[in-house]
Structure formats: C-alpha cells, structure tokens
Amino acid sequence: MKLNARTEYASLAAVELARRASDGAPVGLRTICDAQRVPARFLVHILLELKRAGIVVSVRGAAGGYRLARPPESITLQELRAAVEGSSETPTPLTSALAGTSRDAATLRDAWQAAARAQAEILEGISLADLVARSRATAESMYYI
Amino acid sequence: MKLNARTEYASLAAVELARRASDGAPVGLRTICDAQRVPARFLVHILLELKRAGIVVSVRGAAGGYRLARPPESITLQELRAAVEGSSETPTPLTSALAGTSRDAATLRDAWQAAARAQAEILEGISLADLVARSRATAESMYYI
DNA sequence: CGATACTTGACCAGAGTAGTAAGGTTTCCC
DNA sequence: GGGAAACCTTACTACTCTGGTCAAGTATCG
Numbered sequence: 001m002k003l004n005a006r007t008e009y010a011s012l013a014a015v016e017l018a019r020r021a022s023d024g025a026p027v028g029l030r031t032i033c034d035a036q037r038v039p040a041r042f043l044v045h046i047l048l049e050l051k052r053a054g055i056v057v058s059v060r061g062a063a064g065g066y067r068l069a070r071p072p073e074s075i076t077l078q079e080l081r082a083a084v085e086g087s088s089e090t091p092t093p094l095t096s097a098l099a100g101t102s103r104d105a106a107t108l109r110d111a112w113q114a115a116a117r118a119q120a121e122i123l124e125g126i127s128l129a130d131l132v133a134r135s136r137a138t139a140e141s142m143y144y145i
Numbered sequence: 146m147k148l149n150a151r152t153e154y155a156s157l158a159a160v161e162l163a164r165r166a167s168d169g170a171p172v173g174l175r176t177i178c179d180a181q182r183v184p185a186r187f188l189v190h191i192l193l194e195l196k197r198a199g200i201v202v203s204v205r206g207a208a209g210g211y212r213l214a215r216p217p218e219s220i221t222l223q224e225l226r227a228a229v230e231g232s233s234e235t236p237t238p239l240t241s242a243l244a245g246t247s248r249d250a251a252t253l254r255d256a257w258q259a260a261a262r263a264q265a266e267i268l269e270g271i272s273l274a275d276l277v278a279r280s281r282a283t284a285e286s287m288y289y290i
Numbered sequence: 291c292g293a294t295a296c297t298t299g300a301c302c303a304g305a306g307t308a309g310t311a312a313g314g315t316t317t318c319c320c
Numbered sequence: 321g322g323g324a325a326a327c328c329t330t331a332c333t334a335c336t337c338t339g340g341t342c343a344a345g346t347a348t349c350g
Contacts, residue, residue: 006338008250059295061348063348105181189328
C-alpha cells in the first residue's frame with residue numbers, strides 16, 4: 001500500500017520528538033533532519049501542519065525548536081496521517097457526480113468504507129510510544145547477533 | 146479513504162457483469178455504461194486492464210462484449226483493485242532512498258504494512274456475488290418503505 | 291545589535307488521474 | 321463479399337497532487 005513521503009516524514013519526526021521528550025529542551029529542526037535523514041526545507045512544512053493539528057508545539061527564536069504537545073502514548077499513527085494527508089474529502093468528484101447516485105455505487109462505497117475503517121483501527125492502535133519501544137526492541141535484538 | 150475512479154468504475158462494471166452472468170450472451174460496453182453511468186471512452190481502458198488481469202474475457206466482433214472469466218463468488222474487491230490500481234510498488238522512492246535505511250523507518254513501515262494487510266483482508270472477503278446480493282437487499286428494503 | 295531558528299508564501303518539475311480522440315482489427319449477418 | 325457492430329490500441333490533453341526548493345519575515349536569546 002502507499003505510505004507517502006509526508007506521512008512517513010511526519011511519523012519519523014514525531015518518533016524522534018517522542019524519543020527526546022525526556023529532556024525538557026525543544027528539539028531543533030536541524031537535529032530532527034540529521035537523525036532521520038529528511039530534507040530540512042520540506043520537513044518545515046510538515047512540522048507546521050503537525051503544529052496546526054495540535055500534535056506538536058513550537059518555541060521560536062534562538063534555542064527554539066519543537067516538542068510534542070501531548071504524551072507519546074496518546075498520539076497515534078492515524079492522527080499523524082490525518083494531520084498531513086490532504087484529508088482528501090473529495091468535495092465534488094465533478095464528473096462522477098452522477099455515478100454516485102446509483103445503488104450499486106452506494107453499496108460499493110459502504111464496502112470500501114468498511115475496509116478503510118479496518119485500516120484506521122489498526123493505525124489508531126499504534127502510538128508514538130509503541131514505535132519508540134519497537135525500534136528499541138529491534139535494536140537490541142540486532143545487538144545480540 | 147480514497148476510492149479512485151478507476152477502481153470504482155471497474156467494480157461497478159464487474160458488478161453489472163456479475164448480475165447478467167446468468168444469460169449466456171456477452172454484455173456490450175454500451176450496456177454497462179448505460180446501466181452504471183460511466184463514461185464509455187474511459188471504461189474501455191478499464192475493461193482492458195481487467196481482461197489482462199484475467200478477471201473478464203471479451204468476445205470481439207459484432208454481438209461481442211464482455212463476460213466474467215470466473216464465477217462471481219471467486220472475484221473479490223481486492224483483486225479488482227489490484228488489477229486497475231497502478232500496483233505502485235514504488236520500486237525506488239528515489240530521494241527517500243536514504244531514509245529507507247533507518248531503523249525507525251523500518252519499524253514504521255512494518256506498522257504500516259499491518260494496517261494495509263487489515264484493509265486488504267476486508268477487501269478479500271467481499272466478492273462480486275456479495276455486492277450483487279447487498280445491492281438487491283437494499284433495493285428490497287427501499288421497496289417496503 | 292546580531293545570530294539563531296521558527297513562519298509563511300511563492301514557486302517548480304515530474305508523476306499520476308480522468309478523460310477524449312481516432313484509427314485498426316475482428317466477427318456477424320445479409 | 322461488404323457493411324456494420326463492437327472490441328483493441330495508441331496517442332494526446334488538461335488538471336491535480338506530490339515532493340521539494342527559495343527567499344523573505346518574525347521572534348528570541350545573549
């Protein structure tokens with residue numbers, strides 16, 4: 001399935017912030033980029049979206065940076081995706097407006113929604129804390145090889 | 146979630162073919178378009194993809210048309226989607242190639258795959274026969290109002 | 291004041307999407 | 321055999337989304 005760059009970068013940045021949440025100081029953009037190998041100019045916009053969504057908070061000025069707005073256990077992948085993905089509510093599919101009225105189309109969309117729901121539920125069950133823990137776990141297993 | 150036009154049209158066409166599977170004659174493009182309100186010029190391409198995927202077979206020449214290659218119970222939404230969606234295996238995400246090597250990125254992708262898997266399983270559980278039955282069911286419930 | 295660092299808006303190239311156009315090929319039927 | 325019906329194929333267009341860059345603005349610390 002498609003994991004687009006925005007969602008990937010947002011998640012990586014959030015994981016990095018979660019990992020450094022213990023030290024009180026805000027984390028600079030540069031720090032995140034260096035740790036996660038993400039283009040800085042691009043990450044700026046993504047962090048801005050995360051801020052608008054209330055997932056991170058920012059501190060301006062010298063020695064500024066970003067911080068998670070809430071504990072890592074309460075921020076899920078689903079939330080991150082919703083924040084950066086174009087929501088894509090497809091306000092008016094234009095030409096396919098007529099097709100949308102058919103009974104078959106309605107049935108189909110119900111089915112589709114069930115699938116989307118199943119996916120969202122998995123994503124809601126994975127928090128930043130989980131991801132940090134999993135990453136640490138694989139790191140340790142690698143150490144013992 | 147995003148249900149794109151190709152997948153929607155492919156599914157609607159397949160449902161129509163499933164519904165008319167009892168009469169032996171192949172179903173013409175025009176017939177499908179009229180029934181499902183889908184642009185003919187576009188549906189041609191989609192049916193071609195379905196044919197390449199082995200989901201439908203075609204009969205050329207006058208009195209030709211399309212037919213399901215297999216019984217409607219054995220064709221699932223997942224299969225339809227795979228047939229028309231750009232597979233998008235993203236062979237090399239180019240610039241994000243470096244990011245792909247990080248441990249966090251691997252962890253994240255595992256999580257994402259679990260979500261994708263859950264969605265695919267739902268889609269695999271819905272056949273054309275199911276969709277036809279559901280559409281008929283809602284039609285009957287509407288009749289009794 | 292000046293350096294650091296977040297904020298904002300404009301911009302751009304490439305890919306994918308939805309759809310159209312037109313000509314070629316196959317088959318049926320008179 | 322000659323239409324005509326209907327599928328097959330390639331090409332093209334308009335538009336949007338995506339990934340990413342640039343540059344100027346603003347806030348804060350020292």
